[in-house]
Amino acid sequence: MSTSALVLFSGGQDSATCLAWALERFDLVETIGFDYGQRHQVELECRQTFLTKLKKSFPAWGAKLGQDHMLDLRLLGGVSDTALTAEKQIEFETSGLPNTFVPGRNLMFFTFAAAVGYRRGHKVLVGGMCETDYSGYPDCRDDTLKSLQVTLNLGLASRFVIETPLMWIDKAQTWEMATRLGGDKLVELIRDETHTCYVGDHTTKHEWGYGCGVCPACDLRRNGYQEFFSK
Numbered sequence: 257m258s259t260s261a262l263v264l265f266s267g268g269q270d271s272a273t274c275l276a277w278a279l280e281r282f283d284l285v286e287t288i289g290f291d292y293g294q295r296h297q298v299e300l301e302c303r304q305t306f307l308t309k310l311k312k313s314f315p316a317w318g319a320k321l322g323q324d325h326m327l328d329l330r331l332l333g334g335v336s337d338t339a340l341t342a343e344k345q346i347e348f349e350t351s352g353l354p355n356t357f358v359p360g361r362n363l364m365f366f367t368f369a370a371a372v373g374y375r376r377g378h379k380v381l382v383g384g385m386c387e388t389d390y391s392g393y394p395d396c397r398d399d400t401l402k403s404l405q406v407t408l409n410l411g412l413a414s415r416f417v418i419e420t421p422l423m424w425i426d427k428a429q430t431w432e433m434a435t436r437l438g439g440d441k442l443v444e445l446i447r448d449e450t451h452t453c454y455v456g457d458h459t460t461k462h463e464w465g466y467g468c469g470v471c472p473a474c475d476l477r478r479n480g481y482q483e484f485f486s487k
């Protein structure tokens with residue numbers, strides 16, 4: 257029996273690693289991305305470049321890589337007031353969460369992924385969420401996603417499984433996973449062609465990839481890279 261999965265692919269390091277993880281396990285892998293009105297559209301450009309180069313560098317994976325679904329969720333950016341969807345400084349709210357938190361984002365993403373999966377016949381939905389070293393977003397937590405899986409299965413009378421291969425590993429271990437899956441070639445592709453920076457800087461290059469070097473997302477990425485490669 258052939259197996260398939262739908263991967264939430266944003267163009268960042270985590271979802272790129274998850275994409276390789278899925279390509280190693282499933283016969284057919286489709287991708288889904290969302291334009292939610294993020295300030296920095298560079299993320300969306302990165303995902304196309306990454307997909308093209310991945311197919312070229314890894315022909316066996318390329319043969320399994322199916323359709324890419326790009327959804328317009330700009331409504332989400334329109335109803336939220338965050339540093340990712342409006343021109344604002346990144347800072348902490350009184351709730352303790354950074355204002356880069358986009359309320360409802362992962363809930364919406366998985367709900368739409370399930371709707372696409374329902375139509376395309378994919379039972380496995382894969383996301384790069386992680387609660388090991390993260391920004392504290394409540395919708396990245398394992399319990400949130402386990403609960404959402406139950407809700408989706410009840411609401412759609414289906415049997416989806418939400419897979420989050422990075423949930424319990426840190427950023428250094430994410431690089432380790434990339435190395436295990438695709439060696440140096442995959443590590444270089446992820447380092448050079450994915451985007452993580454909150455500020456949208458994709459012109460300043462560091463040993464760990466492009467980014468402003470000071471935002472919380474760049475911090476996490478740099479620390480993980482240095483931890484892994486200094487071992």
Ligand code: ZN
Binds near residue numbers: 453455456471472474
């Ligand atoms: Zn940055």
